[in-house]
Amino acid sequence: MNAIVALCHFCELHGPRTLFCTEVLHAPLPQGAGSGDSPGQGEQAEEEEGGIQMSGRGRAHSPAEGAGAEPGSAGPRKSDMCEGCRSLAAGHPGYISHDKETSIKYVSHQHPNHPQLFSIVRQACVRSLSCEVCPGREGPIFFGDEQHGFVFSHTFFIKDSLARGFQRWYSIIAIMMDRIYLISSWPFLLARVRAIIDELQGKALKVFEAEQFGCPQRAQRMNTAFTPFLHQRNGNAARSLTSLTSDDNLWACLHTSFAWLLKACGSRLTEKLLEGAPTEDTLVQMEKLADLEEESESWDNSETEEEEKAPVLPGGADGRELTKCPTDSSLLSDRGSWQPRKPTGFKSLRHMRQVLGAQSFRMLAWHVLMGNQVIWKSRDVDLVHSAFEVLRTMLPVGCVRIIPYSSQYEEAYRCNFLGLSPQVQVPAHVLSSEFAVVVEVHAAPRSTLLPAGHEDEQPLSKYEFVVTSGSPVAADRVGPPILNKIEAALTNQNLSVDVVDQCLFCLKEEWMNKVKVLFKFTKVDSRPKEDTQRLLSVLGAAEEDNVKLLKFWMTGLSKTYKSHLMSTVRSPMASEARS
Secondary structure (H helix, E strand, C coil): CCCEEEEEEEECCCEEEEEEEEEEEECCCCCCCCCCCCHHHHHHHHHCCCCCCCCCCCCCCCHHHCCCCCCCCCCCCHHHCCCCCCCCCCCCCCEEEEECCCCEEEEEECCCCCHHHHHHHHHHHHHHCCCCCCCCCCEEEEEEECCCEEEEEEEEEEECCCCHHHEEEEEEEEEECCHHHHHHCHHHHHHHHHHHHHHHHHHHHHHHHHHHHHCCHHHHHHHCCCCCHHHHCCCCCCCCHHHHHCCCCHHHHHHHHHHHHHHHHHHCCCCCCCCCCCCHHHHHHHHHHHHHHHHHHHHHHHHHHHHHHCCCCCCCCCCCCCCCCCCCCHHHHCCCCCCCCCCCCCCCHHHHHHHHCHHHHHHHHHHHHHCCEEEEECCCHHHHHHHHHHHHHHCCHHHCCEEEEECCCCCCCCCCEEEECCCCCCCHHHHCCCCEEEEEEEECCHHHCCCCCCCCCCHHHHEEEEEEECCCCCCCCCCCHHHHHHHHHHHCCCCCHHHHHHHHHHHHHHHHHHHHHHHHHHHHCCCCHHHHHHHHHHHCCCCHHHHHHHHHHHCCCCHHHHHHHHHHHHCHHHHHHHC
């Protein structure tokens, strides 16, 4: 994430000050590889790349120069700093972490190296501890603009027995130029920054309580109530944060926390390009997910009610002893010799077409598109699952109803993909029906088996597939246009599997748009049959196969789309428009 995270403090002597900041340094582009660039030049180029992209860049100072910079540098003068304003000692090199995966460095020091970045952080520090304060002076707030960046700020107090009011004021700020990204990261930043603040406050509270127990300051101040305040401080107004928390490794720990915060916040969000409204598949998946969540909540509520009603009995209270469930040693005996099985199944539609053959695949694909029941009989459960996963890609999500493997035949209204064991008997009327197709998997004859040692190259060569149906599709039959286009894409070897998947996605969207038009025309507007025939001709779907396909795919429309159309028709404005 291109941002800067900083810890700021309101000093009683010098006002708002930046104590510690962590920025992101991106590796330079690989220029002049092998041109003899020295390592020092590469390091200098990396340090010149700021965490926030600037229009113009000056020469960056090293981290060692940031702690106590001289006049003319990015940092303040040494005379303007006290113990409360200083984090790293003069000459301290700072902290640096390398991310090898992304070639990014996370560098921490007291002030940013770049003069313009120093100005941005300085302004954000002043605003976070002066004018931009949330109610109660403790908590998160957002402010900023396009010129100086946008800031997430969380102010908080640290206990100090020698400070005015027994507390000092600090803030943790995150600065970046992308307003939308920063607002989207608000919950994440709030939780993580709050955890850092709680840890700091917990350490400081222990020190404060120990000091108050040894030398209570409240009673001492009450005894000198009429002494001017400037004489009360006795030079103790400036105390470093390491002294307040009694943690010598405080800055190293803050560097680790800030570096992790920048990396985690940058990797948790990814951008997705959405064009137009969500597809029907997306809507159906969202509806199914919502139904599952409601069902799980109802189950949880019912279980909670049963637990409340059921009496809690101690062990043996009902006359029986409670014993542990015995462990089956046979389940663990072969654990050391277990080896993962190589997956045997169909990889894609093109692979299935090569295995089944062009004619058998066309028959199977036709039945899938028409919504007929596909029955797959095999002993290999993984093979059945892979076949259904491949075939379902030809249909909208709402049209897919799968029973992966069953011990008995299930009716077509329950599923259009049914996996069965070879021993299960399929009713005779289903075998002779034109609304079902059966794929039987048998062991291949010995003459067609591959030589020993070559089975892994073609794992399906040990099977023989027989595709039968009461309504076989003739090879010379035209069929629906979507089936012909799918076969054309599968036979084109110049198209990769990913390109074929995109073609299939576009074809489904094209025909789902026709389904939407037909649904509104027939179900919502209730047009006569003659008008429907004219519409089908305009859509290029007047043939019998196309009409069957559209009617079946109409069942895959989402409830959201249907209810939207019905509510639009019932609205008063729609009634006036029709009249």
